[in-house]
Amino acid sequence: MSRQETSDAHLLSLRAVCKAFGPVAALDQVSLQVAKGEILCLLGPSGCGKSTLLRMIGGVERADDGAMELGGRPIFGPHLFVEPEDRNIGFMFQDYALFPHLTVAENVAFGLRGIGRAAKAARTAEVLDVAGVAPLADRYPHMLSGGEQQRVALARALAPRPALLLMDEPFSNLDQGLRDTVRAETLRLLRSLGTTAIIVTHDPQEALAISDRLVLLRNGRVVADDRPRQLYQYPPDLYAARFLGPGNELAASVEAGSVDTPLGRFAAPDLTEGDAVTVFFRPTALHLLPAGDGSGAVVIDSVFRGEVERLTLRLAGSSELLRIEVPPGSPPPIGAAVGLGLDPGAVRIFARDRHAKF
Amino acid sequence: MAISALVLMPLAALAWQAAHGSAGLWSHLAAYVLLPALGQTSILLAGVGTLVIVLGTTMAWLVTAFDFPGRRILEWALLLPLAMPTYIIAYAYLDLLHPLGPVQETLRAILSFDSPRAFRLPDIRSMPGAILLIGFVLYPYVYLPVRAMFLMQAANLIEAGRMLGCSRRTVFLRLAVPLARPGIAAGAALALMEALNDIGASEFLGVNSLTVSIYTTWVTRSDLSGAAQIALALLVLVVLLLSVELWARRNQRFAGNAQRSGSIVPGRLSGAWAAAALILGLLPVAIGFGAPALYLFSEALQRWQTSGIPAALLVETRNTLLMASVATFLVLVCGTVVAYAGRALPGQTAALTGRIAGLGYAMPGTVIAIGVLIPVAGLDRMLDLGAKLAFGLPLGLVLIGSGTALAYAYTVRFLAIGTGSVEAGFNRIPRSLDHAARSLGHGPGASFRRLHLPLSRAALAAAALLVFVDAMKELSATLLLRPLNFETLATRLYGEAARGTHEDGAMAALAIVVAGIAPVVLLARIGRRKPQEPA
Numbered sequence: 001m002s003r004q005e006t007s008d009a010h011l012l013s014l015r016a017v018c019k020a021f022g023p024v025a026a027l028d029q030v031s032l033q034v035a036k037g038e039i040l041c042l043l044g045p046s047g048c049g050k051s052t053l054l055r056m057i058g059g060v061e062r063a064d065d066g067a068m069e070l071g072g073r074p075i076f077g078p079h080l081f082v083e084p085e086d087r088n089i090g091f092m093f094q095d096y097a098l099f100p101h102l103t104v105a106e107n108v109a110f111g112l113r114g115i116g117r118a119a120k121a122a123r124t125a126e127v128l129d130v131a132g133v134a135p136l137a138d139r140y141p142h143m144l145s146g147g148e149q150q151r152v153a154l155a156r157a158l159a160p161r162p163a164l165l166l167m168d169e170p171f172s173n174l175d176q177g178l179r180d181t182v183r184a185e186t187l188r189l190l191r192s193l194g195t196t197a198i199i200v201t202h203d204p205q206e207a208l209a210i211s212d213r214l215v216l217l218r219n220g221r222v223v224a225d226d227r228p229r230q231l232y233q234y235p236p237d238l239y240a241a242r243f244l245g246p247g248n249e250l251a252a253s254v255e256a257g258s259v260d261t262p263l264g265r266f267a268a269p270d271l272t273e274g275d276a277v278t279v280f281f282r283p284t285a286l287h288l289l290p291a292g293d294g295s296g297a298v299v300i301d302s303v304f305r306g307e308v309e310r311l312t313l314r315l316a317g318s319s320e321l322l323r324i325e326v327p328p329g330s331p332p333p334i335g336a337a338v339g340l341g342l343d344p345g346a347v348r349i350f351a352r353d354r355h356a357k358f
Numbered sequence: 359m360a361i362s363a364l365v366l367m368p369l370a371a372l373a374w375q376a377a378h379g380s381a382g383l384w385s386h387l388a389a390y391v392l393l394p395a396l397g398q399t400s401i402l403l404a405g406v407g408t409l410v411i412v413l414g415t416t417m418a419w420l421v422t423a424f425d426f427p428g429r430r431i432l433e434w435a436l437l438l439p440l441a442m443p444t445y446i447i448a449y450a451y452l453d454l455l456h457p458l459g460p461v462q463e464t465l466r467a468i469l470s471f472d473s474p475r476a477f478r479l480p481d482i483r484s485m486p487g488a489i490l491l492i493g494f495v496l497y498p499y500v501y502l503p504v505r506a507m508f509l510m511q512a513a514n515l516i517e518a519g520r521m522l523g524c525s526r527r528t529v530f531l532r533l534a535v536p537l538a539r540p541g542i543a544a545g546a547a548l549a550l551m552e553a554l555n556d557i558g559a560s561e562f563l564g565v566n567s568l569t570v571s572i573y574t575t576w577v578t579r580s581d582l583s584g585a586a587q588i589a590l591a592l593l594v595l596v597v598l599l600l601s602v603e604l605w606a607r608r609n610q611r612f613a614g615n616a617q618r619s620g621s622i623v624p625g626r627l628s629g630a631w632a633a634a635a636l637i638l639g640l641l642p643v644a645i646g647f648g649a650p651a652l653y654l655f656s657e658a659l660q661r662w663q664t665s666g667i668p669a670a671l672l673v674e675t676r677n678t679l680l681m682a683s684v685a686t687f688l689v690l691v692c693g694t695v696v697a698y699a700g701r702a703l704p705g706q707t708a709a710l711t712g713r714i715a716g717l718g719y720a721m722p723g724t725v726i727a728i729g730v731l732i733p734v735a736g737l738d739r740m741l742d743l744g745a746k747l748a749f750g751l752p753l754g755l756v757l758i759g760s761g762t763a764l765a766y767a768y769t770v771r772f773l774a775i776g777t778g779s780v781e782a783g784f785n786r787i788p789r790s791l792d793h794a795a796r797s798l799g800h801g802p803g804a805s806f807r808r809l810h811l812p813l814s815r816a817a818l819a820a821a822a823l824l825v826f827v828d829a830m831k832e833l834s835a836t837l838l839l840r841p842l843n844f845e846t847l848a849t850r851l852y853g854e855a856a857r858g859t860h861e862d863g864a865m866a867a868l869a870i871v872v873a874g875i876a877p878v879v880l881l882a883r884i885g886r887r888k889p890q891e892p893a
Contacts, residue, residue, distance in 0.1 A: 060797065085800055091794065095790055097793065110795070110798050110800075
């Protein structure tokens with residue numbers, strides 16, 4: 001889809017981009033690369049700077065420092081600022097930002113400039129068709145449903161064949177039922193067109209589901225940057241581990257190169273002797289055993305969630321609570337004693353002094 | 359930037375000129391002109407302030423808390439006095455309430471007195487008269503924001519008050535009024551700025567206010583420095599009022615954040631109570647608009663029947679329309695530039711420019727006129743000299759002579775209306791639309807043409823209307839800056855009134871009032887339209 005063909009493997013690269021709002025550093029030395037055809041998610045809690053980063057790439061906000069290149073062409077640097085209209089970057093806004101005084105077709109045609117009337121009409125029709133909104137061409141935005149507005153916004157952003165598509169929380173304005181369908185459709189469309197896209201989201205499930213690469217931001221810094229599966233299984237720190245999904249944590253300390261917990265002993269070769277650590281594992285890493293096997297625990301609470309049963313257990317001889325998910329069926333009753341097994345390959349150990357509390 | 363310089367120049371010139379007045383004259387001026395004028399102005403402001411607050415707030419409560427036949431009409435009719443410039447109401451009542459005028463004649467007939475000597479009302483040409491008349495046309499400045507605040511006040515607060523045992527009357531005094539205080543203060547400040555700006559009413563009614571002193575000091579005593587000095591004193595008062603308004607609006611933000619759960623359900627009145635409410639509500643409309651408008655209409659009709667439309671009136675109308683159009687055009691262009699700069703180039707400079715552009719409206723017309731006169735007259739003399747040297751032809755005072763100075767003064771004075779309305783229009787356009795247009799390849803200029811212009815057309819039209827009518831009504835700056843023998847409807851009226859030939863101005867006055875109704879209708883419509891609908 002992209003107009004500019006480059007031999008450069010990285011379509012977009014950012015180097016040490018900084019932005020401060022008054023005394024608050026919104027972005028601190030952010031560097032990242034996006035490969036052509038890649039779908040990258042910027043993930044983080046609200047206020048982490050992800051939207052600001054997206055807006056600076058789009059050029060609607062100006063970075064304080066750093067450098068950006070798109071398709072080998074510098075678009076931002078010292079004494080350089082390419083205006084948003086000259087960047088060939090598509091932007092899809094959280095509120096869609098459809099122009100209320102223009103019809104769907106006129107909205108989509110808005111970004112098509114410098115081509116003949118016929119070419120414009122043809123391209124508009126083509127994009128409307130691809131996005132599945134051709135029958136709505138003559139409607140005005142306020143006559144559309146949320147899902148339709150989303151697709152029109154996507155069509156409008158894609159119409160000028162941008163080298164890069166930026167999407168700011170593109171699915172957050174849709175209700176839950178619609179969201180999954182629209183998300184799947186959108187992703188299919190982007191992949192079939194080979195679009196390079198950066199998608200901002202605060203929903204880890206969404207980020208894990210849709211991205212080729214996931215960049216986790218915290219307080220304006222990149223704290224993790226990897227493929228989603230890798231990141232989920234091997235989070236670089238406790239923050240990333242907690243942010244990406246539910247988990248269990250046990251406090252322990254390093255003794256003789258390993259960590260002793262009620263659930264077993266785990267090797268910790270890289271950590272300093274005597275360090276306080278947090279042992280982290282997902283609820284799915286635990287499995288139930290008959291009482292007497294493995295580590296002893298008591299069922300405190302049990303919640304039926306449809307697809308799974310979520311149990312809360314208390315380890316014998318400690319006050320630590322653990323969460324475990326088991327297939328639905330007949331869970332042990334509350335108060336029952338059970339045994340617990342833990343898959344040692346799924347255990348992560350983080351030194352506690354760094355990101356202890358947040 | 360250039361625009362804010364244009365606004366600031368008159369101020370700087372004023373200060374400069376004031377500083378150059380001779381010191382001896384200054385002490386004389388201070389003792390014999392400034393002090394009495396300051397005293398009179400203070401009394402006037404205090405009186406008008408009290409009256410507009412009482413009238414505006416009670417009327418707002420009347421149409422919000424009670425329901426009676428005619429309430430809907432009353433809601434917007436209460437705005438009508440806005441169409442009546444202070445100098446016109448004074449002009450109308452001078453005749454209406456003249457000892458030999460229709461009102462007193464009727465009263466005497468009813469009370470069976472046979473001569474003016476036996477019974478007469480207190481003379482309207484007095485301080486209380488001025489306060490009364492000015493108050494009755496300016497109260498809508500309080501009524502409008504206070505009604506908006508009453509409507510916004512969460513009904514559950516009022517209901518809680520009722521359930522805690524307050525009657526409607528105590529709810530009004532103990533809850534509604536304190537909650538609406540920011541609106542009251544802001545509205546009163548605006549009304550007082552108008553009162554300060556007034557030149558006609560004060561002069562006709564014999565109140566020697568600061569504004570009148572500026573005019574007389576300049577026109578009768580030809581003392582520009584003295585006028586500038588008084589203007590500066592007036593400006594201090596304006597700054598005081600302005601800070602009251604700013605302070606009030608700062609509080610308004612909190613009030614506006616209160617949870618909105620429907621507005622007050624008006625209590626239904628019937629029978630005698632309903633009639634009483636209607637009459638009470640119609641009273642200010644009748645005094646501030648109905649009676650003078652009717653008077654002007656009948657006078658104008660008589661004139662027209664006896665002598666037709668005078669040719670001079672046509673010329674004056676043409677002049678008025680011409681000046682108002684020029685001012686509207688300039689204000690809209692400058693206002694749009696300022697407002698769009700504030701949006702497209704966010705930053706200190708643009709914000710400051712916007713702030714400065716707002717100053718003009720607070721400055722009374724006489725202050726601006728004196729401020730404009732100084733630099734423009736200087737420039738005129740330079741042009742004249744240059745032309746003489748270069749071509750051997752005297753140009754004369756080309757800038758003042760051509761009305762350029764007046765157009766400049768109008769622009770400075772009304773720029774705030776333009777900027778404000780256009781900004782309000784822009785603010786309804788989400789910022790993401792700007793960004794979307796930019797990311798779709800449109801620069802700031804193209805975005806403006808294809809996005810902001812079509813989306814804020816209504817706001818631009820409203821701004822044009824407001825500026826146009828305000829420029830039509832403008833008297834004080836026009837009096838000082840108009841080219842020689844150039845009469846607008848307003849100055850013509852002033853001239854007739856000054857000469858004591860009131861009746862002759864009726865047609866001109868009526869024309870101004872009729873034009874003034876247009877923005878009132880607009881205001882009433884905006885007030886009624888509650889949620890913003892898509893374009």
